[in-house]
Amino acid sequence: MLKTIKAKAIFTLFVATFGAFSLLFFLISNDYEKLVKNQFQHSLTMLSSSIFQTIKESMNSGDPQTINTAIQNASTIQGVEQLHVYPSDSVKALFSKQNDSTPSDLAPLFQAQKEFFEERGKSVRIAFSLKAEESCLACHTNVQKGDVLGISELIISAQESYDNIASAKRRVVFFMVGVLVLVLVSFSLFFKKEIFDVIEKLRFMVFNVAKGDCDLTKRLEIKHYDELGVVSSLINEFLSKIQTTLNVVKQSSSSNLTSSEELTHIAALLVEKLSSQIEAIAQVHHSIIAIRTETNESYTLSQMSSKNLKEARDFLGKLFLELESSVKSIQNDSQHEKELAMKTSQLTAHAEQIKSVLEAIEEIASQTNLLSLNAAIEAARAGEHGRGFAVVADEVRKLAEKTQKSLEEISVVVHAISSGISEVSTEIAKSSENAVVISSHSQTLIDEARKSDEKLSLAANNAEATMIKSSQSLHHIEALVDVAQTMVSVAEETKVTSLKFQTIAYEQAQKSNELQTTLQAFHSQNDA
Structure with a gap:
């Protein structure tokens, strides 16, 4: 798949850069999402406290019309999907409200007297127990101080916060993609000029020596003593050593071929x-x-x-x-x-x-x-x-x-x-x-x-x-x-x-013959 060094280097650079930017994007988006959620919860707490305080003050007036108006006004606040107050049994008995039933998951709040918090997709559901105070006992004669008069349920939409988070992530992604493309292009140009062009020249020169007429007497031409010149000089020295070694191998191969033929004849007689x-x-x-x-x-x-x-x-x-x-x-x-x-x-x-x-x-x-x-x-x-x-x-x-x-x-x-x-x-x-x-x-x-x-x-x-x-x-x-x-x-x-x-x-004789034939293809001696 990736055969050239250029392809491997670009692929490695791309994977490393992409991995680094992905990790950076994950960290930034995760921290930003946590920050937005914390701010949303803080704003939600302030909003719910303000709404519940308004409802509580309207209840202190003792006028049902005022209470309903306060609840309706609070329901029109941006982000509020639903606001409802569920009366307790004592309030139902006092004001004859038998049709208003409490959800089963909120019923325990009449005894536990604690806050209820639940996330529903992109909405948040909050419920509080409304406790009877001294001012409430004037109207609610059938309860005592501290008794739960009702449960206030508030459902607030978090769609705007999620939209803000998604928009911020898109901006970060676009920015990182641009930076990634810029880094890849910059490194590609640098590698091409400083490394790949030099390697391509060296490959072309070695290819001419290796795939030509197999003449080991030829040497690479050295014009400049830069990195390519040093490598060419080392290759010339290596070719010289190969030429000397090949001459010795040719002589040994010829002698080995004769010995192999005699050994084959002796083996046949022995069999x-x-x-x-x-x-x-x-x-x-x-x-x-x-x-x-x-x-x-x-x-x-x-x-x-x-x-x-x-x-x-x-x-x-x-x-x-x-x-x-x-x-x-x-x-x-x-x-x-x-x-x-x-x-x-x-x-x-x-x-x-x-x-x-x-x-x-x-x-x-x-x-x-x-x-x-x-x-x-x-x-x-x-x-x-x-x-x-x-x-x-x-x-x-x-x-x-x-x-x-x-x-x-x-x-x-x-x-x-x-x-x-x-x-x-x-x-x-x-x-x-x-x-x-x-x-x-x-x-x-x-x-x-x-x-x-x-x-x-x-x-x-x-x-x-x-x-x-x-x-x-x-x-x-x-x-x-x-x-x-x-x-x-x-x-x-x-x-x-x-x-x-x-x-x-x-087989040794055949291989010696093949080796002799192969070695004869190389020109390792100068015609003199």
Whole structure:
């Protein structure tokens, strides 16, 4: 917006002057307004006191016509908008004035007996309490001294005072605007002649040097050694220093351009080598990851194998215990069968003994039968005398026959029992022999189970050792994977850094070339 020093100086001068005059106007108008208001209030107080005194004197006459005339005459005074007297209740009762009501905001004055003052826009409202004096008691017989007989309300216009204040402010504003314009014009002419013209000449001269052919061998022409001449001399010295510095910068820029090109080539080779190195490290990293996967699988298989071997060993241990229990049971059964075979043999012997006894009894029964037969024959021979003996003999014969019959039945049963015992004894003997054979085979199986348990224990220990070694190898491989990952990350970061270095070197070469081109545009050396 404000680009030139001239515009900024004029704007600053205008703002400062305008601010100062505004502040001065505010102070003057404020003080003048206070002064006018104080004078108005003083005049208002004097006027209201005079009017109230006139009304009071007219009231002392006791003539209502005189009072009304005094109020009307006071209302015609310039500036008085309204004058009214509101009677108290005692006056209304005495003179029968019931239609004259008092405003609500003035009613408290009947009790407070104080002055009322209110500003209404450009008007002022004043009210006083009219107190009863000794001279009033002659007419107002229903009140005492000091009682309020009424309230006098006076409204006075302040329009004239406000008009005077506004007119005075306008005059002050016109005066200050004129002074402001005069000050701005005076300062503008002074700045233009003493400062802006000099700056414009200097700007024109520097513009010719800067925007021309960029020849630093040229110098400003100095005609007078005034302020402009001193500044021109300083500018010539500055141009001389720039010329010397630019010559040095040109040489450095040329050398820097060569170095930047070599640095760009080296950075490209470095990025290429790093790319090959990253590929090799990545292949190693992938191989290590594959080894880690296979080792992890081997470790898992080792865990499963160790677990299976432990389960097999536990199962074989349980089987071994069951075999031992079975062998012991078989051995116990074999021993019991041997004892049973011995008892069966004893039963067979007892059965044979029973057969012998039965044979003896059978022989006795046969002889008894024979004897009974002989006794019967002899009894028959004896006749009547042998009849009783014959009966006995007959009974003995019958008993012998029954005995023989029972012995035959017992013999058959005993023979069957003896045959059964013999068969049972034979089977028990075979079973005992089979139990011995099974016990022998079971013992062999137990021995083989012991050997298998030892082999399983050795295999489980080997599997546990293999699992531990696999775990250690997996731990080392994990460490190797971390190292390889770190190497890959470092190589990637190095590559990124190298790419940045290559980019910077390339940009540096471009900037050096641009700088060289820019510097060549300046003529800093004399053609000689």
